[in-house]
Amino acid sequence: MTRNRKKPSLQFKPSRDTEYSTKRLSEGTLSDFECLFETHPAPGAYSCWCMYNHRRGSAPEKKGSSRAIQIEGNRREKKALVKQGRSHGILVYARGEPVGWCQYGLSQELPRMDNNPKYCKLVSGHEKARWRIACFLVHKKFRLRGVARTALKAALAAIRDQGGGLVEAFPVRRWAAYQKYRGTVSMFEREGFRIVARLGESNVLMQRTIRSALKDRR
Numbered sequence: 001m002t003r004n005r006k007k008p009s010l011q012f013k014p015s016r017d018t019e020y021s022t023k024r025l026s027e028g029t030l031s032d033f034e035c036l037f038e039t040h041p042a043p044g045a046y047s048c049w050c051m052y053n054h055r056r057g058s059a060p061e062k063k064g065s066s067r068a069i070q071i072e073g074n075r076r077e078k079k080a081l082v083k084q085g086r087s088h089g090i091l092v093y094a095r096g097e098p099v100g101w102c103q104y105g106l107s108q109e110l111p112r113m114d115n116n117p118k119y120c121k122l123v124s125g126h127e128k129a130r131w132r133i134a135c136f137l138v139h140k141k142f143r144l145r146g147v148a149r150t151a152l153k154a155a156l157a158a159i160r161d162q163g164g165g166l167v168e169a170f171p172v173r174r175w176a177a178y179q180k181y182r183g184t185v186s187m188f189e190r191e192g193f194r195i196v197a198r199l200g201e202s203n204v205l206m207q208r209t210i211r212s213a214l215k216d217r218r
């Protein structure tokens with residue numbers, strides 16, 4: 001458990017004019033990430049600590065351990081990955097308080113999809129993506145106000161700064177579908193992604209190539 005840290009109050013009511021800012025996940029912003037997850041912003045988020053996509057299968061603590069131990073294990077592992085520079089994401093802030101999150105990373109850092117037989121069939125023979133946009137999370141009070149859209153833009157800018165390349169996403173086609181945390185097709189279309197294939201009943205595989213900012217600076 002984290003102690004001596006100010007919890008976000010999130011007392012203010014967001015309006016249409018609420019402005020957002022973003023920061024990248026780092027050791028310096030890890031406490032903001034923790035603050036957001038400690039507010040239990042969506043069912044399952046607090047227990048997951050956005051570790052699901054970092055693993056191909058179950059967590060090592062899963063077998064026979066209590067839920068509390070599993071949660072602490074996820075939290076500890078997330079912290080370690082951030083310290084090693086192997087966990088990336090964007091935090092969205094409103095009035096200085098963290099209200100939203102988007103996880104992105106290299107495909108080897110977020111290997112969960114490589115365990116999906118439908119996905120593996122689809123990508124065999126295609127160019128392998130370097131990057132994945134794996135998860136979104138917006139605090140209940142701040143939904144439907146463009147927080148996820150803001151996070152996605154910032155994630156793409158970060159990928160550009162980190163060398164660019166092929167980026168893939170797995171959004172839902174219908175809002176009613178499960179896995180909304182993967183984002184919606186229109187969000188990605190707006191950012192220049194195109195649908196490559198259907199991925200089961202509800203999700204699609206989308207891709208876009210991001211040019212490296214490093215090349216532009218040369």
Ligand SMILES: CC(C)(COP(=O)(O)OP(=O)(O)OC[C@H]1O[C@@H](n2cnc3c(N)ncnc32)[C@H](O)[C@@H]1OP(=O)(O)O)[C@@H](O)C(=O)NCCC(=O)NCCS
Nearest residue numbers: 042045136137138143144145146147148149175181186187
């Ligand atoms: C999915 C989620 C990230 C969307 O965040 P958001 O900030 O409300 O989304 P935005 O306002 O930026 O809108 C993004 C798109 O989704 C659509 N959308 C968002 N909420 C919607 C709703 N309730 N019904 C229909 N469409 C919706 C928007 O219309 C928009 O579509 P557009 O691009 O066609 O305009 C948010 O609902 C959420 O965090 N849900 C919980 C996810 C979760 O459980 N994550 C943790 C997993 S452990």
